[in-house]
Amino acid sequence: MTPIRKIQEESGIIGREDELGLALAVLQTGRHLLFEGPVGVGKTTVALAVCRHLGRDTVRVDGDDRYSESKLTGWFDPPLVLNKGYSEETFFPGPLVQAMMEGSVLFINELNRMPEGVQNVLLPSLDERLLVVPRIGTIKASDGFQVIATQNPVEYIATGHLSEALRDRFEHVALEYQSAGDEVDIVRRESVSDNEQLMWQAVAVARTTRVHPSFKKGASVRAAIAIVTIAEQLTGAGMTLGEALRRAAVAALTTRTELRDELGADFGSALEEIVSGVEEMGPEQLAAAADGRAGSEDDPEA
Amino acid sequence: MTPVERIQDQHGIVGRSDELALSLAVLQTGRHVLFEGPVGVGKTAVALAVCRHLGRTTWRVDGDDRYSEAKLTGWFDPPLVLEKGYCQDTFFPGPLVRAMRDGGVLFVNELNRMPEGVQNVLLPALDERFIVVPRLGEVRAEPGFQVIATQNPSEYIATGQLSEALRDRFEHIALDYQSADEEVSIVAGETLCSDELLLWRSVAVTRATRVHPKFRKGASIRASMAMVGMATRLREEGLEEEAALRRAAVSALSTRTELGDEVDAAFGPALDEILAAVAGLDLEGLKDLAIEPAERFAPDTGRRGRERPLPSYLRQRTIDVEQTLGPCGDEPGGEAGALEYFSERLRLPAEEIDGWQIAQRLTKPGCELAMGGMREYAERLAVRSVLERAAALVGPLRGATHQIVEPMQEPHQGELELDETLENLLGKEFPERQDWLVEHREERRTQIVLMLDTSLSMAGTNIALAAVAAAVLALKMKPEDLSVVVFESTAEAVSHLEDADPPEHVVTEMLRQPCRGYTNIEDGLRTGLTEIGRGRNPRKYGLLITDGVYTRGGDPTALAARFPHLFVLLTEDYKMNQMLCRRMADAGRGQLFRVRSLRQLPRRMVDVADRLLR
Numbered sequence: 001m002t003p004i005r006k007i008q009e010e011s012g013i014i015g016r017e018d019e020l021g022l023a024l025a026v027l028q029t030g031r032h033l034l035f036e037g038p039v040g041v042g043k044t045t046v047a048l049a050v051c052r053h054l055g056r057d058t059v060r061v062d063g064d065d066r067y068s069e070s071k072l073t074g075w076f077d078p079p080l081v082l083n084k085g086y087s088e089e090t091f092f093p094g095p096l097v098q099a100m101m102e103g104s105v106l107f108i109n110e111l112n113r114m115p116e117g118v119q120n121v122l123l124p125s126l127d128e129r130l131l132v133v134p135r136i137g138t139i140k141a142s143d144g145f146q147v148i149a150t151q152n153p154v155e156y157i158a159t160g161h162l163s164e165a166l167r168d169r170f171e172h173v174a175l176e177y178q179s180a181g182d183e184v185d186i187v188r189r190e191s192v193s194d195n196e197q198l199m200w201q202a203v204a205v206a207r208t209t210r211v212h213p214s215f216k217k218g219a220s221v222r223a224a225i226a227i228v229t230i231a232e233q234l235t236g237a238g239m240t241l242g243e244a245l246r247r248a249a250v251a252a253l254t255t256r257t258e259l260r261d262e263l264g265a266d267f268g269s270a271l272e273e274i275v276s277g278v279e280e281m282g283p284e285q286l287a288a289a290a291d292g293r294a295g296s297e298d299d300p301e302a
Numbered sequence: 303m304t305p306v307e308r309i310q311d312q313h314g315i316v317g318r319s320d321e322l323a324l325s326l327a328v329l330q331t332g333r334h335v336l337f338e339g340p341v342g343v344g345k346t347a348v349a350l351a352v353c354r355h356l357g358r359t360t361w362r363v364d365g366d367d368r369y370s371e372a373k374l375t376g377w378f379d380p381p382l383v384l385e386k387g388y389c390q391d392t393f394f395p396g397p398l399v400r401a402m403r404d405g406g407v408l409f410v411n412e413l414n415r416m417p418e419g420v421q422n423v424l425l426p427a428l429d430e431r432f433i434v435v436p437r438l439g440e441v442r443a444e445p446g447f448q449v450i451a452t453q454n455p456s457e458y459i460a461t462g463q464l465s466e467a468l469r470d471r472f473e474h475i476a477l478d479y480q481s482a483d484e485e486v487s488i489v490a491g492e493t494l495c496s497d498e499l500l501l502w503r504s505v506a507v508t509r510a511t512r513v514h515p516k517f518r519k520g521a522s523i524r525a526s527m528a529m530v531g532m533a534t535r536l537r538e539e540g541l542e543e544e545a546a547l548r549r550a551a552v553s554a555l556s557t558r559t560e561l562g563d564e565v566d567a568a569f570g571p572a573l574d575e576i577l578a579a580v581a582g583l584d585l586e587g588l589k590d591l592a593i594e595p596a597e598r599f600a601p602d603t604g605r606r607g608r609e610r611p612l613p614s615y616l617r618q619r620t621i622d623v624e625q626t627l628g629p630c631g632d633e634p635g636g637e638a639g640a641l642e643y644f645s646e647r648l649r650l651p652a653e654e655i656d657g658w659q660i661a662q663r664l665t666k667p668g669c670e671l672a673m674g675g676m677r678e679y680a681e682r683l684a685v686r687s688v689l690e691r692a693a694a695l696v697g698p699l700r701g702a703t704h705q706i707v708e709p710m711q712e713p714h715q716g717e718l719e720l721d722e723t724l725e726n727l728l729g730k731e732f733p734e735r736q737d738w739l740v741e742h743r744e745e746r747r748t749q750i751v752l753m754l755d756t757s758l759s760m761a762g763t764n765i766a767l768a769a770v771a772a773a774v775l776a777l778k779m780k781p782e783d784l785s786v787v788v789f790e791s792t793a794e795a796v797s798h799l800e801d802a803d804p805p806e807h808v809v810t811e812m813l814r815q816p817c818r819g820y821t822n823i824e825d826g827l828r829t830g831l832t833e834i835g836r837g838r839n840p841r842k843y844g845l846l847i848t849d850g851v852y853t854r855g856g857d858p859t860a861l862a863a864r865f866p867h868l869f870v871l872l873t874e875d876y877k878m879n880q881m882l883c884r885r886m887a888d889a890g891r892g893q894l895f896r897v898r899s900l901r902q903l904p905r906r907m908v909d910v911a912d913r914l915l916r
Binding site for chain 1: 304305320323324326327328330331333336338371375383384385386387388417418419420422423425426429430433434436437464466467469470471472473474475476705717718720723724741743
């Protein structure tokens with residue numbers, strides 16, 4: 001079994017052969033890795049799968065405003081400091097120092113959401129494998145210390161972009177939306193549904209929002225999963241499939257999509273157009289539609 | 303009895319069958335729900351009823367902009383930490399950690415009002431069902447943990463938006479105002495009033511405020527309940543029917559409604575119009591009015607967002623333009639006239655005319671939109687397009703924060719600041735509370751006076767781009783913290799510090815500038831200084847956008863020196879005066895930024911704003 005096949009099996013990853021291959025290559029050469037991709041594309045899943053495959057301990061940090069520098073590097077235990085003063089004995093390593101000392105993988109989810117000052121703490125550990133902790137001295141990273149990070153690249157132009165200096169220290173693996181077949185497989189696994197027709201319909205609807213002219217931003221595969229599980233629950237409660245599909249689609253897509261700002265754009269009718277189009281199709285047509293329409297991922301934003 | 307009927311019966315919910323069925327379906331599949339709807343529409347009631355029906359423990363959190371991460375996840379008690387260190391004993395779990403440990407439901411009211419940093423704490427909890435608490439470790443969610451959140455779509459300006467990542471993790475259930483019949487049954491149930499006529503009157507009056515053109519914001523059903531209660535009491539005291547209703551209506555509606563921007567808008571007369579229509583109607587007439595108040599009060603205004611809420615509330619991310627600008631072009635012909643005008647001008651079919659094209663032409667000399675309503679309509683499209691461009695650049699609101707250290711007042715206020723606390727406690731036998739110092743992040747306020755050229759050379763596309771740049775600032779800041787000064791031969795402030803003019807006001811005013819005359823930087827700075835004088839915040843900056851060439855007035859350097867800090871954004875072109883810009887920035891103890899062309903100004907403004915606001 002190839003390593004990639006193994007990762008797919010271990011962590012239940014569907015597809016992504018190229019990206020996994022690239023990620024493994026980067027990590028095996030001891031470099032740091034940054035996964036970038038739109039919301040809901042599976043960055044965290046892929047990153048964690050790669051960490052697991054390497055078989056090294058992983059220290060995880062989720063990027064948000066809570067992380068101050070000391071929480072990332074480490075802190076002194078107050079009662080011990082009272083007794084013994086500041087020393088290595090009274091120092092408790094934070095995730096960064098812990099990963100450096102153990103030579104394990106530091107996994108930083110949503111790196112760009114950390115305050116910038118805290119991001120900068122990473123710089124010396126990334127390239128010189130060194131970190132200066134006040135009152136303790138310089139900490140040297142053990143072999144095997146690596147950083148895997150994820151971030152959401154294009155969400156907004158302004159907020160949370162990594163500094164150039166930081167970007168320069170990561171190798172970059174882009175994750176895009178997967179093929180329709182892969183997405184159906186993901187939906188099948190997550191929703192534990194056996195209604196093939198419904199799953200293809202949900203995937204076709206979600207994928208169509210990514211390319212439909214009325215939508216500025218389309219939905220991720222999470223929307224398709226949501227549509228299938230909610231629709232099944234609703235049909236279980238006695239609703240017809242068509243009605244359930246519509247209700248579930250509205251609930252799942254309203255927050256996950258954005259309309260273009262043209263005059264007269266209307267979420268309800270745009271969605272109805274998509275859903276009724278998808279409903280009329282047979283299985284082969286559905287597969288073709290789901291595949292064909294999602295060709296252009298990039299939004300040519302003026 | 304179906305589950306939905308049982309919920310309605312046990313929790314006193316009238317109607318809402320569709321929404322309840324959907325909520326049940328979503329919650330039973332273990333997913334997280336976002337309820338969206340106007341104030342008073344019953345979001346909390348529906349959410350809690352479903353939770354109780356499913357037998358789930360709920361932890362409730364009410365979001366506001368001071369809500370902190372520590373309050374949501376939990377905090378370490380500083381005095382205990384000093385004794386025992388960071389451990390389970392010294393950690394006080396917040397509602398998120400409690401709900402996760404108990405497998406309960408975390409109910410977050412008005413999620414979008416929380417600072418973005420706090421919202422982000424929820425992300426891993428939502429899909430991976432675990433969070434890392436720094437210094438404590440992982441907290442895993444027990445089966446059953448779910449998050450139900452609500453948000454209120456009409457408060458776009460005051461509140462932040464949910465980030466895309468967060469929105470991807472919620473299913474959406476929209477709650478709109480209920481039907482007149484349902485509202486009457488709810489009011490009857492709550493007030494125990496059996497006077498049909500009074501019930502329908504109150505409901506009709508309340509529903510009329512939601513569509514009446516003089517009201518920008520109508521009242522929720524709570525107003526009807528209050529009205530019925532008060533009117534009953536007043537009648538018992540001997541007041542006549544009509545007088546009782548009027549008094550009750552005034553008291554119930556004055557705080558619950560907002561008037562529109564029309565010049566003649568006044569609460570009393572607007573309410574009297576509605577009351578007059580209600581008075582004298584028999585029950586049948588009242589019912590008709592209550593069911594379709596728009597037919598009576600607001601014919602042919604199908605465009606307004608309020609009566610027919612946009613199916614996707616989240617369409618306009620940062621501001622609800624329809625709502626804040628209100629209806630315009632009431633006179634027929636406004637819309638068609640404006641489109642025809644631009645279509646002729648631009649030699650394009652009418653359906654291809656968009657707001658951005660209009661924005662670039664409104665200020666051009668000779669752009670005359672004569673017919674009534676035409677200019678308003680065109681302006682509205684233009685302003686909306688400018689704001690949307692700016693909003694796309696800005697993203698969700700994210701205030702600048704800074705770390706501060708202060709004496710502890712409440713244990714969840716921040717984390718122990720060890721060094722300084724130890725210093726205070728050294729040798730003290732009986733420490734006092736203020737000896738413990740805690741550190742936390744706090745929002746940092748900055749006031750900015752933006753000064754912009756609107757002379758002849760800016761007419762057309764340039765002013766539209768400058769308006770986008772101004773809108774970028776306006777969207778990033780609190781309205782009372784931004785003033786915009788425009789200058790040509792003379793200068794004028796189109797919005798003032800401390801005046802809370804909303805972003806659309808700034809943009810509208812900029813697109814109304816005649817764009818003529820010379821460039822008088824000196825007068826621009828002078829007016830800017832007056833504005834600086836109005837600001838009450840200690841951190842105040844001037845920001846001048848210019849190419850440094852002045853054709854009226856004197857050398858502005860001396861005035862630049864009088865700013866607390868003056869930053870200069872140099873728009874480069876073939877005739878720029880770089881030296882002067884540098885001199886002004888130096889004299890103003892500020893910095894010189896550059897932008898290659900006006901086309902890049904909006905994007906550059908995002909960086910400049912981030913630097914100034916940090």
